[in-house]
Amino acid sequence: MGPKVFIATVLIFVAGAALFYLKYSVEQKEARLTEMRAQYLEDQKALRVLKAEWTYLNSPGYLQNLARRYLTLRPMDSRQVIAWFDSVPGYIDVTPFKAAGQGSFQSAREVVQASMAQPPEARDEP
Amino acid sequence: MSQKGEKTWPEGNSRLIMETVRNRLMIAVFLFIGAFFLLGARMVGLGFSPSEQLSDQWARGLPVYVAARADVVDRHGVVLATNLETSSLYADPGKVQNPETAIKKLATVIPELAYAKLLSKLKSDKRFVWVRRKLTPQQKVRINALGLPGFFFQTEEERVYPHGALFSHAVGYVDVDGKGLGGIEHYFDIQLGTPISAGDKLQLTLDTRVQHALRDEIERALQTYEAKAAIGIVLNVNTGEVLAMVSLPDFDPNFPAAASNDQKFNRAAQGVYELGSLFKTLTVAMGLDSGAITLTDRYDVTKPLKISRFLIRDDHPKNRILTVPEIFIFSSNIGAAQMAMDIGTDTQQEYFGKLGLFTAPFIEITEVGRPIYPSYWRDINTMTAGYGHGIAISPLQMASAIAATVNGGHLIPATLIKQDANLRGQGIPVFSEEVSAKMRTLMRLAVTEGTGSKADVPGYLVGGKTGTAEKPGVGGYLKNATMSSFVGVFPMNKPEFLVLIVLDEPVGQKKTFNFSSGGWVAAPAVKRVITRIAPLLGVKPITEEVRGYQEIAYLISDTR
Structure with a gap:
């Protein structure tokens, strides 16, 4: 072999x-x-x-x-529903935060102070 | 012979033979090498081919489970009816050893078993008898544990309605073999029963959340006012889409056998009733549209009208001359009857015809009631029809007709099937846009100033009309048995949704000062329904009040 x-x-x-x-x-x-x-x-x-x-x-x-x-929630009343955000007392528009950068404390404080200084514009729409 | 042959072969031939053998061997060798090369090439090829292509081939062959009956879902895709696998117990009587003890053992798991009936079945000569269809998984495990010979399980599909009684009349129900017997299940029985792919489903216009809010509130009204029955419809006035349809008493479609015929009867679409004053909306609208009356016309309602043997009265007479808007918002029968006469029988019939009140309406369920009206129409019929007596129509028809008065004057057939809005069209024009605008104002006034004040929801500009019709009985109308109703539309500046609630024979309670009229019993229910559904349907509240009201109202948590 x-x-x-x-x-x-x-x-x-x-x-x-x-x-x-x-x-x-x-x-x-x-x-x-x-x-x-x-x-x-x-x-x-x-x-x-x-x-x-x-x-x-x-x-x-x-x-x-x-x-x-188990909850204390009740059905909503129509007066608890709002059409515009600025109807909420103490509401602060967050759009400037986003515009001002990464939501730093500095810019947040500025926005809040600015909103405190002048009342929000009245809307024409209902 | 071969031995002999070998010896006889000449010596010189042996080389030749060896050569032939070697050549033949080489052919075989090359064939094998070729085959191996082919295999190798194929493997290399497979290795290089893109994996998606291969997995695609596998995916195409994947088993897909297609249920025997397609699902029914609501407008947001919430399951209303689905098919699930379940086990049914059957027996081969020839193999059952001791029927009596077997049944007794089974009864510990299924207490509802009928002993005598099952025993005769098990002693019969058949090879297959059903013992119990559609067991729960728990029952199956326990029966398996009994270890009874001669009993077997068969996998079947069961129709399951996860919402229980919520959609009993609209969606309907099926029998034990999965055949549609009511509602959508019956109307689309063939289509639902032959699904082609696993994703096949029928999408309805109903909204589970709206349906629940409506049912919850009319059930509450039914119990509070001890009514015999209650009906509720929520309709999109611009598209004809039915968002909710409830008829109480209802039943659990998971157990249709337990339901009585009264429970199965769809009062919203199949029941026809004399709906009373709701008709005044149509009377005023057709009067204004045909030019027979104007808003400033006045009618004397101080005395009851006597026409041959009939007497037309007002429940709460005003004892003065009323304008058309006053007749509407205070709901005067005498005034409406006179208006109907001024409109005339022919014109009234023409408008009723256009509104489809003489024929059964089209909607995708089989249980649809045909209107009842006198075959020979005399003056008295014209007058009574003006305030909704002497003609019986279904609440669904009423909802569509009222929608036509507020949506710009178009009669849009109601539908339960979600489809492209463009395919539905504009509907049939019945009233002019101008008349419709006037009707919107009148209906808003009936809530702010008139009989429907209990239906007002701040911010949603509810408009509507009350209806309180005495029910026909033996020898005339029954004084104490009424169909009390309210139709509400919101928001009235640009109508979007209609809520119709009808209560059958409500009993006045202490808190309603024993009144059982539509304004007292049905209007508050409509108010509650609108309060609950308007935010769900994305209707923004409108601040009628001065700016600043909401800021303060928001600080008060207990508003009621």
Whole structure:
């Protein structure tokens, strides 16, 4: 048996082993894939259940009962709703803060002082 | 023979044979090498191909769960009806060993089981009998733990309504096999039952938050005034979209079998009623539009009207001559009847026809009531129709007709299905824009100065009309049984939404001084509904008062 034959035999065994290894790992991956697909289907069903449960738990009637029992909140009155922000006492327009940079204390103080110094302009709109 | 043949082959041929064999071997070797090269090339190719392309191929093959029936969602995508997987218990009677003890064991898990009925089923020759459809997951686990032979589970889908009774009439319900039996579920049974993709859903115009606010408030009114039934509708006057529709008593569509026919009856769309004074809105609008009356016209309402054997009276007579706006805001029957006569039977019929009050309205549910009106229309019918008697229509029709008087004069059919606003069109023109502007003022005045004062919500410019109709009974109208209603529209400077509430036979309470009229029982309910829904619907309050009022009002937390 010459060296050529020996190398060829070794190569055949290595190739065979590699092929079996590949086949085996592909099978494993396929099994895992089938499992994952089944899981994916189950998850979709579970999502539907969770969505329905979420809707039930967020149902206004359910929330109202909880609020009545555990909170002291009451339905809003129309006079508590405002159309313009400057109807709120002590309201300070924050837009200048953003314009003045990264909201440093210096600029914040300036804005507050400025708003204290002069009353807000009256709006024409109701 | 072969041995013999080998020996007989000439020596010189053996080299030739070896050569042939080697050549043939080489062919096989090259074939194998070629095949390996192909495999190698394919692997290298796969390695280099972009991964998205591959994952795309996998994704296309991913299993997608499509429920047997499409979901129904509200205008913001909140689930109103969905299909969930559930287990049902069935039995193979041939394999059940001891039916009596088996049922007794099952009854510990499902107490509602009918013993005798199930026993006869289990002793029959069939191979398949249902024991119980749609078990809860907990029941399934407990039945499994009993380990009864002959009993099996079947996976089924169950229709679930997460909001319970909230949408019972609008969305409807299905039977145990998932067939739509009421409301949207019935009207769109085929479309809902054949979903094509997992995301298929039917979007309605209803708003869960508005629907809840409306139901909560009319239920409160129903209980406070011991009414037999209550109806509520919230309508977008410019698009015809129904934001909420409630009919009480209602039922839980998750358990339709437990509901009585009375509970299943959709009073908002199927019930037809003589809605009384709400009709005066239409009478005044058609009078102004046809030119038969003007706002400055006056009518004598001091004496009850006597037409043949009929007598038209006012509940709270004003004993003087009233202008048209006064007749409207104080709701005078005598005045409205005279107005109707001035308008004339033909014109009144023409406007009723344009407003669709002689035919069943179109809306995407099957339970729609057909109006009831006299087949032969005499003068007395014209007069009584002027203040809403002698013609019975559904509250839904009433809401659409009132919307037409305030939205610029267009009758827009009510709809429950969310769709592109451009596809809906402008509706049918019934009144002129000028008449509509006058009606808006009149309805606002009926709240600020007239019978609807209890519906006013500061900031939202509510306008409306009260209605108190005596119910027809044996041998005439019943004095103490009324349909009390209020229709409110807000904001009146640019109407957006309409709230109609009708209470069936409310009983006057101490706090309403025993009055049970629309202005006393329905108007406060409309007020409460508007207070709750206006901020949700993005209607900004308008400060009627001087600037500064709100700053101070804001500091008072206890406003009521």
